[in-house]
Amino acid sequence: MRRTVYGEDHEDFRKTLRAFIETEVVPFHDEWFAAGIVPRELYTKMAELGLFGIRVPEEYGGAGIDSHKFEAIQYEETARAGVTFGGSGVHVLLALPYILMLATEEQKQRYLPNFVAAEEMWALAMTEPGTGSDLAGMRSTAKRTAEGTYILNGAKTFITGGVHADRVIVAARTSPATAEDRRHGISLFAVNTHSEGYSIGRKLDKLGLRTSDTAELSFVDVEIPAEDLLGEEGRGFYYLGTNLASERWGIAHGAYAQAEAAVRFAHDYVLQRQVFGQPVAAFQNTKFELAACKAEVDAAQAVADRALEALDNHDLTPAEAASAKLFCTEVAHRVIDRCLQLHGGYGFMNEYPIAKLYADNRVNRIYGGTSEIMKTIIAKDMGL
Ligand SMILES: Cc1cc2nc3c(=O)[nH]c(=O)nc-3n(C[C@H](O)[C@H](O)[C@H](O)COP(=O)(O)OP(=O)(O)OC[C@H]3O[C@@H](n4cnc5c(N)ncnc54)[C@H](O)[C@@H]3O)c2cc1C
CATH class of the missing domain: 1.10.540.10 (Acyl-CoA dehydrogenase/oxidase, N-terminal domain)
Structure with missing residues (x-):
């Protein structure tokens, strides 16, 4: 097509x-x-x-x-x-929408x-050691002082770009949740990472995405000037909900692209690898596997492209973004695994790109909201 x-x-x-x-x-x-x-x-x-x-x-x-x-x-x-x-x-996909929308x-x-100019690299810190999927459960606090500044305390984890970042958009509670609304009272701040009390903990040792610096962050009495509050105080949860759609499209599109690359790597490999005196490509199983993968990738491309058009038209809904992420990341998971299988043992070696793709892709079904959370969002949109 x-x-x-x-x-x-x-x-x-x-x-x-x-x-x-x-x-x-x-x-x-x-x-x-x-x-x-x-x-x-x-x-x-x-x-x-x-x-x-x-x-x-x-x-x-x-x-x-x-x-x-x-x-x-x-x-x-x-x-x-x-x-x-x-x-x-994360600089462009995660952080920029907040600046454009709220600054x-x-x-x-x-x-x-x-x-x-990359003079300042940005990251986004929502997740905490105690809470990821359930963002309303976050505990980091930013208390307003009499002078109008905010004092930030708490910890974040799994923050991509956390080592290189000069500014991190931190979500923290400026007032406690209410009995009626757990999402109430979260605010967003563009925190200068060179501030006193701000520290970068471990750079985390990950299964995949080895070149990205994912870190723990900790905040002890970090003073944030009032002019680094993003948007209105207390509306943070709403802002997070709004911008997660573009993040989820990005993950969906990236996953589709990885699946397509996997098919190409496997295609090239099976043509040159000889087994039992013939190329791996000669087995009917190989042809069927790659054909099935290609059909799945075509479908994922259509979904990712449609979500991209909707995003550019500013009408990609949260449920549509969740659906695109769920579909494309689950396709990529299946396709990359099957393409790795066609490489035999070489597919397990990091010197082959399929091995890195396999490891890198795994997190697509977890970050930006897990596949289970995507299903929750879609089901809610269906009135269930
Ligand atoms: C490499 C990497 C990079 C990341 N980068 C960032 C970043 O830059 N910034 C940031 O803020 N965060 C980042 N994250 C965090 C990521 O978004 C979270 O890991 C993710 O949202 C899941 O949260 P959790 O890890 O706390 O899992 P949990 O919330 O503890 O989930 C554990 C399991 O419970 C399931 N579960 C949870 N709730 C439900 C439910 N309601 N129904 C059914 N099942 C449920 C989940 O699907 C999962 O299977 C990153 C994570 C990784 C691994």
Whole structure:
């Protein structure tokens, strides 16, 4: 089926990005994989290419393009090359929507030029050691002082980009939950990570996404100036709910792209690997497996593309985003596993891209809300 989401501009961008990945990422990726983090200079180079400013209005140094299609191409091209851009996905996919939606004019002028130039890298901290799926259960507090600043205390975990970040959007309670509404009283702050009392704990040792810096954070009496409150005090849960749809589309699209890359890796592998005197591709099982995977990937592409169009039209609903995430990530899980199987033992070796894809993809069904939470959202939307 002919794809209709991209035009000539997008395909030109794809070529530029592919060349960038080949020269600036592929040669160093094994080293970054072993180190468990990408160097900060990668982000500077990505900024020079304009990757962080695509959706940022021109007056703050961006390109002012109100579309996620260029991000979608980044997911497709990194998956195709079997690499990642470290933890930088959260900078644009997770943090930027909050700045664009909530920041005042003064905040935009202060935050966005540095955001675009990668002078300040951003992350988003919702999850806590005691609560992930149940965000309303968060315990970090930000108490307002008589001078109007806020004092932040608490801890966050699993924060992608947490080591490199200069600003983290932290969700914390500014007032206790009420008996009627557990979601009440959560606020969002753009916390400067160089503040006193802010510390980065362990960089977590993960099964996959080895190049992204996922960290624990802790806050002891961190003073946040009032001008770093994002949006209205107490409306944080609502803001989180609104922006999670774009995050979930991003995970859905990334998962589809990984599944497509897996089929390509397996296709190439089975043609050259000889078993019992013939290529693995000669077995009917191989053909059937890859054909079934291809059909699933085609369906995931259609879902991801449709969600992308809806997102760009600003009418992707939370339930539709949940549905796209559930479908694409579950497809990717099945497809990548089957493609790895076709590699035999080599598929288990990290030097083969399918092994890294297998490990990297696993978290897609967990973060941004688990598959079970996606089902809960969809069922609620069905009136169940
Ligand atoms: C690599 C990685 C990167 C991450 N990056 C970030 C980040 O940048 N920022 C951030 O804030 N968070 C981040 N997270 C956190 C992530 O969003 C959470 O891990 C996720 O939401 C699940 O929360 P949890 O781990 O506490 O699992 P839990 O909530 O403890 O869930 C455990 C199990 O219970 C199930 N469950 C929970 N509630 C229900 C229910 N109502 N019905 C049925 N089953 C249920 C879950 O589906 C799961 O199977 C990241 C996580 C990982 C692993």
